[in-house]
Amino acid sequence: QVQLQESGPGLVKSSETLSLTCTVSGGSISNYYWSCLRQPPGKGLEWIGYISYSGSTNYNPSLKSRVTMSVDTSKNQFSLKLSSVTAADTAVYYCARHLPSYGHVFDYWGQGTLATVSS
Amino acid sequence: EIVLTQSPATLSLSPGERATLSCRASQSVYNYLAWYQQKPGQAPRLLIYDASNRATGIPARFSGSGSGTDFTLTISSLEPEDFAVYYCQQRNNWPTFGPGTKVDIK
Numbered sequence: 001q002v003q004l005q006e007s008g009p010g011l012v013k014s015s016e017t018l019s020l021t022c023t024v025s026g027g028s029i030s031n032y033y034w035s036c037l038r039q040p041p042g043k044g045l046e047w048i049g050y051i052s053y054s055g056s057t058n059y060n061p062s063l064k065s066r067v068t069m070s071v072d073t074s075k076n077q078f079s080l081k082l083s084s085v086t087a088a089d090t091a092v093y094y095c096a097r098h099l100p101s102y103g104h105v106f107d108y109w110g111q112g113t114l115a116t117v118s119s
Numbered sequence: 120e121i122v123l124t125q126s127p128a129t130l131s132l133s134p135g136e137r138a139t140l141s142c143r144a145s146q147s148v149y150n151y152l153a154w155y156q157q158k159p160g161q162a163p164r165l166l167i168y169d170a171s172n173r174a175t176g177i178p179a180r181f182s183g184s185g186s187g188t189d190f191t192l193t194i195s196s197l198e199p200e201d202f203a204v205y206y207c208q209q210r211n212n213w214p215t216f217g218p219g220t221k222v223d224i225k
Contacts, residue, residue, distance in 0.1 A: 045155075045163065045206060045216040060213055061120075094162055102168055104210035105153050107175075109162035 002027040004095045004110035012085055014119045020080040022095030022110060029053055029076045033098035035106060036069065036080045038091040046091075050098065051078050085117045121145055121209050123217035131225040138194040140220045142207035147187045151210045154183055154192045157219075158203045166205075167192065197222070 008020040020036065035050040049059035051069040059067045063082070071078040082089060092114050096106035122145040132138055142152065150170040155163035165174040167183035170190060180195040194201055202224050207217040 044218050045208070047214040047216075058213070096162075099165070099168060099174075102210075103151075104208075104214040105165065105168045106155075106163070106208075107165050109164075112162055 002097060002108045004097065004108060006093060006095050006110045006113040008093065008113045008115055010113070010115065012089075012115055012117050014086055014117055015084055018080075018082040018085050018089060018093075018115050018117075020082075020093050020095075020113065020115070022078050022080075024076045024078075024097075029071065029073055029078065032100065034071070034078050035096050035098060035104070037094045037096060037106070038089075039094070039112070040088075040091045047104070048080065048082070048093075050104070087117050087119070089115070090117045091115060121148060121212050121215055123207055123209060123215060125205075125207060125217040125220045127220060128218070129221045129223060131223055132197055133225045134197050134199055136197050138192075138197055138201070138222055140192040140194075140205055140222075142185075142190040142192070142217050144188045144190075144209055148209040148211040150186045152183075152185065152190045153208045153210065154181075155206045155208065156201075156203045157206065163206060194222075 003025045005023045012018045030053045036048040066083045068081045092112040094112045095110040097108040099105040099107040126141045152170045154167040157163045171183045204219045204221045
């Protein structure tokens with residue numbers, strides 16, 4: 001059973017960079033695509049971007065200028081960096097796996113980690 | 120950006136009743152529409168993909184239909200564990216989600 005675990009700082013200062021690491025266990029990161037998504041408290045879901053096991057990426061156009069994703073297959077991890085954060089970036093951040101052969105369909109999710117942007 | 124709208128915002132039903140949830144897209148997404156269930160404090164759970172395919176382990180009481188711009192999620196007979204928020208999501212363009220329908224106990 002594939003499991004994803006997010007780890008992040010919890011509290012990030014405004015204008016700084018939010019960093020999130022997703023660790024995959026119970027399976028290999030190889031041969032899959034992986035996404036990061038977020039959900040502001042009490043609100044809906046927003047896709048941030050994806051990365052493949054080989055390192056190809058695609059980002060939400062509304063966030064593209066601030067997002068960088070990377071993958072480390074040796075550690076079975078992928079990471080998100082979101083720069084120049086503001087209070088609007090306060091959210092629960094999720095990692096998710098893409099259902100093979102179905103593009104942006106998310107079949108396994110991490111439990112999520114809350115990132116709060118403080119001034 | 121493809122905008123998804125869901126109706127109703129809240130659906131108040133009793134266990135055993137049938138639930139019908141609607142999702143409408145601002146332009147055609149063909150059949151590239153998924154449904155997720157989310158309970159408080161938990162991550163979303165994939166229920167249906169490509170409009171009508173149940174994900175692994177999802178009970179048969181959940182079914183999806185539709186194509187183009189209009190989609191429906193039906194729960195044939197609500198179980199106590201089905202009271203949750205349901206989101207639709209399209210993958211025709213970069214993925215976007217609807218605002219959700221909350222199914223609560225009447």
